[in-house]
Amino acid sequence: MMPVGASNNDDVLEHEVLLCRGEHVMLTCNLWVEYGLVNRVLGYVEDIHYMPGSKFPEIPVFATIIF
Numbered sequence: 001m002m003p004v005g006a007s008n009n010d011d012v013l014e015h016e017v018l019l020c021r022g023e024h025v026m027l028t029c030n031l032w033v034e035y036g037l038v039n040r041v042l043g044y045v046e047d048i049h050y051m052p053g054s055k056f057p058e059i060p061v062f063a064t065i066i067f
Contacts, residue, residue: 019045025065036067043067 019025023045031037046064050056 019048019063021045021047027067041067 025043025045027037027041027043028039030039043065046066048056048060048063050058050060
């Protein structure tokens with residue numbers, strides 16, 4: 001199943017996204033309209049969280065984004 005907004009031209013998109021604290025990000029869907037989490041709202045990466053005992057370059061569990 002293809003995500004909403006995806007097309008067969010998605011091969012031009014980056015396969016990896018490098019994030020760091022303070023990096024600017026943009027929401028690309030209407031996640032929670034009542035609270036302003038809508039398509040094209042800007043935010044930044046506040047923190048990147050890893051499993052206990054692991055750290056970069058391992059894959060993080062999640063990132064905290066402030067919008």
